Structures are given as C-alpha cells and as structure tokens.
Amino acid sequence: MEKLLKGGRVIDPANGRDEIADLLVGDDGTIKAIGANLTAADTEVIDCAGYVVSPGLIDIHVHLRVPGQEYKEDMATGTAAAKNGGFTAIACQPNTSPPIDHSSIVKDILAQAEGADARVYVVGAVSKGLKNEELAEMSELKDAGVIGIGDDAYPVYESGFLRRAMEYCKMLDLPYVAHCEDKDITTDGVMNEGYVSTVLGLKGINRAAENIGTARNIILAETTGCHLHVLHVSTKESVEIVRHAKSLGAPVTAETCPQYFALTDEACYGYNTNAKMSPSLRTKEDQEAIVAGLIDGTLDLIATDHAPHAPHEKEQEFARAPFGMLGLETSLGLVITHLVKPGILTLSQVIEKMSVAPAKIFKLPGGSLTIGAPADITIFDPDAEWTVDVNAFKSKSRNSVLHGVTLTGKPIATLVGGR
Ligand SMILES: NC(=O)N[C@@H](CC(=O)O)C(=O)O
Numbered sequence: 084m085e086k087l088l089k090g091g092r093v094i095d096p097a098n099g100r101d102e103i104a105d106l107l108v109g110d111d112g113t114i115k116a117i118g119a120n121l122t123a124a125d126t127e128v129i130d131c132a133g134y135v136v137s138p139g140l141i142d143i144h145v146h147l148r149v150p151g152q153e154y155k156e157d158m159a160t161g162t163a164a165a166k167n168g169g170f171t172a173i174a175c176q177p178n179t180s181p182p183i184d185h186s187s188i189v190k191d192i193l194a195q196a197e198g199a200d201a202r203v204y205v206v207g208a209v210s211k212g213l214k215n216e217e218l219a220e221m222s223e224l225k226d227a228g229v230i231g232i233g234d235d236a237y238p239v240y241e242s243g244f245l246r247r248a249m250e251y252c253k254m255l256d257l258p259y260v261a262h263c264e265d266k267d268i269t270t271d272g273v274m275n276e277g278y279v280s281t282v283l284g285l286k287g288i289n290r291a292a293e294n295i296g297t298a299r300n301i302i303l304a305e306t307t308g309c310h311l312h313v314l315h316v317s318t319k320e321s322v323e324i325v326r327h328a329k330s331l332g333a334p335v336t337a338e339t340c341p342q343y344f345a346l347t348d349e350a351c352y353g354y355n356t357n358a359k360m361s362p363s364l365r366t367k368e369d370q371e372a373i374v375a376g377l378i379d380g381t382l383d384l385i386a387t388d389h390a391p392h393a394p395h396e397k398e399q400e401f402a403r404a405p406f407g408m409l410g411l412e413t414s415l416g417l418v419i420t421h422l423v424k425p426g427i428l429t430l431s432q433v434i435e436k437m438s439v440a441p442a443k444i445f446k447l448p449g450g451s452l453t454i455g456a457p458a459d460i461t462i463f464d465p466d467a468e469w470t471v472d473v474n475a476f477k478s479k480s481r482n483s484v485l486h487g488v489t490l491t492g493k494p495i496a497t498l499v500g501g502r
Pocket residue numbers: 146178235236237262359360361362388390391406407408
C-alpha cells in the first residue's frame with residue numbers, strides 16, 4: 084500500500100526544499116511525489132503535522148559488536164536502536180571479535196543485516212586482527228562491499244605502515260577512516276588530563292595524543308592523496324589542524340559526536356564510568372571550538388560513536404572500565420537541544436550534517452528526498468521534550484551518562500525503503 088506523509092515540514096537540503104508539504108511513498112518503496120494536498124486511493128495516511136520529514140539520518144560511526152561481542156549489542160538490537168534514534172542507515176566499525184579483516188566477515192554482516200531495522204554498511208579493518216602488523220586484503224574487502232578502511236580503537240602506530248595502507252586505499256578509491264591518537268602519549272591514561280583528572284586522582288590522557296594523531300594522519304593523507312576521514316574530533320587543536328589542512332586543500336573530512344559539544348570531563352565526577360570514552364570528554368573551550376568547527380564546515384558531519392558495553396564491564400572501578408558510551412538513541416535529541424534550540428544551527432544544517440554529508444562523503448545512497456529515490460525517511464518532532472530513560476533503550480546496553488536528562492527533539496518514525 085502507498086503511504087501518504089501528510090502535512091509535515093519537509094526539509095530536504097540536497098534539493099533546496101523546506102516547506103510544509105505532503106510526501107507520497109509508492110508501493111515500490113520509492114518517493115513518488117512531494118507537494119501540497121496530495122491524495123491517492125488506497126493509501127495509508129500518516130499525519131505529520133508538527134513534525135519534520137527529513138531524508139533518513141545516517142550514522143557512519145557505530146560499534147555494532149557483530150561479530151563476536153553480541154552480549155553488548157547484536158544486529159537486531161543495534162538496528163532497533165538506530166531506528167529508535169531516527170537513523171535509517173549505519174556504518175559499523177571494524178573493532179569486533181574477530182575484527183572485520185576478511186571479506187567473509189563483511190559478507191556475513193551484510194547477510195545478517197538483510198531485513199534489519201536499518202541499512203547497514205561496513206568499514207573494513209586496515210590490518211589482520213587489527214594488530215597493525217600485516218595489511219588486510221583490502222581489495223577483497225572492497226569487493227565484499229566495505230565503504231572504507233579503518234583502524235578505530237586500534238590506531239596504526241607505525242607511520243610507514245599507515246602510509247602503505249593509505250596508498251592502497253587511494254588505489255581502491257576507499258576513504259581511510261581513522262581513530263587519531265598517539266598511544267605513546269596515552270599510555271594507561273583513562274580520562275582527559277586536566278583539572279578534573281587531578282581532582283579525581285585519575286591518570287590523565289594529554290590532548291597531545293589526539294592532536295599528534297590528527298596532524299600525522301593528515302600529513303600522510305597529503306602525502307598519499309588518500310581521502311582521510313577523521314573520526315570523533317574532540318579537541319580544539321584538532322579542529323584547528325583540520326581547518327588548516329582543508330584551507331590547503333588536503334583530502335580530509337572530519338566528524339564530531341554529540342558528546343563532544345554536549346558534555347565535558349566534569350561528567351566523570353563521581354567516577355562515573357559511563358563518562359569514560361575514547362577520545363575523552365574535554366573542556367568548555369574544546370566544546371566551543373567543536374561548535375565553531377560545525378558552523379564553519381571544518382567538521383563535515385555528526386556521527387555517534389555508539390559504543391555499547393555490558394553493565395558488568397562498566398560497573399568496575401574507573402581505571403578498569405572499558406571506553407565508550409551509547410549514542411544512537413540520544414543523538415538527535417542532543418543535537419536539537421544543544422545546537423538548534425540555542426540558534427547555533429538550523430534544522431536544515433543539522434540534516435546536512437546527519438544525512439546529506441555522510442551520504443556524500445561515503446558515496447552512500449540516501450541523503451535526499453529526490454523523487455524516484457528509495458524512501459529512506461526520518462520523521463521527528465523538533466519540539467517534543469522527553470526524559471532519557473536508559474531502560475527504555477532498544478540497545479542491548481545501558482551505558483549512557485544521560486539517564487534522567489531532559490532533551491528537546493524526538494524521533495517519531497523511520498522509513499527504510501518505504502517500510
Ligand atoms: N569510543 C570509545 O570509547 N570506544 C569504542 C572504540 C573507539 O571508538 O575508539 C569502542 O569500540 O568501545
């Protein structure tokens with residue numbers, strides 16, 4: 084049956100549209116028409132008055148934990164969390180168990196994803212076992228369907244190795260998706276090095292770890308001509324390094340995540356392990372720089388770095404707990420609360436950062452409401468206030484510092500291929 088999305092605010096930055104309109108989804112799951120007072124026989128009518136109708140949100144940084152860590156998240160719960168957060172597509176990162184270092188694993192994930200609540204794309208691992216000793220068979224990974232090659236959570240240390248990896252990526256026309264961190268600076272630090280780490284008596288990670296990683300990786304992107312995508316930018320210096328590199332024409336794109344403009348390292352007070360993540364939550368000055376980077380386009384997109392961990396892992400002393408926080412089900416609310424409500428970004432700019440840019444940068448379908456395109460659509464209420472309840476999450480895990488926090492902006496529904 085056709086679906087008629089009635090009377091919503093249709094915002095489609097890719098086609099320059101922002102107006103109250105109806106949107107008709109055809110039987111074949113594509114967008115059939117957008118306009119005023121559309122009617123159709125035998126149609127399911129969905130009242131969208133007061134809601135935004137947007138191209139489906141795309142999150143290119145998700146830890147789906149498939150394969151091997153399904154006690155944290157699995158295909159069903161991860162894509163259900165995506166849907167509940169307003170995402171119609173996600174890309175999963177390769178630090179699974181085993182890592183996504185072989186075409187057979189890519190094929191298995193894509194097979195599992197058939198019929199799931201969201202489209203799933205895969206980022207392949209740069210090296211066998213993510214040990215960064217032997218390159219993975221990137222060409223085979225590409226044939227199996229990966230959208231990029233990366234090293235999330237296990238940043239390549241040897242610059243010569245990374246240079247070779249980037250040369251292959253360049254040849255294969257795949258972006259290199261980098262966790263930028265010099266682990267020789269990090270050592271066994273557990274949070275941002277600064278006032279709060281001193282008060283808490285926790286071992287700090289100096290911001291130089293991220294900044295060196297960002298600068299080094301950009302230099303190698305310039306050297307090889309490989310497209311570098313910088314994951315989870317969290318420091319003011321990294322924003323500045325990316326900005327400078329872009330001004331010189333370097334082949335670099337960059338993302339940040341809502342936690343880096345919505346939270347600071349003060350969230351670690353009380354030894355709250357849900358505030359332990361990599362990179363670390365930083366300071367107010369960093370938050371301001373991240374926001375400035377989003378405004379001027381230095382930061383192309385917003386991803387979540389959804390990193391589920393089981394309660395028994397997070398309920399340990401701070402130094403022992405794993406790094407990572409959930410993101411899929413709070414992302415849109417954080418973005419609207421912290422960027423749209425204060426007038427920093429318009430809804431159209433948000434859709435640009437959460438749908439248009441990820442589609443464009445990773446050459447994915449979606450990112451627009453073009454007639455004839457698959458109906459991947461997110462419907463959300465930009466004004467609804469709601470209180471985060473981690474027990475209501477569709478994710479299998481509960482590790483969010485946002486429990487009990489009131490947010491503005493709530494996903495209502497997603498359509499994936501009209502379904
Ligand atoms: N972000 C995190 O703190 N953790 C991620 C790894 C990563 O993104 O580096 C994870 O896989 O748990």
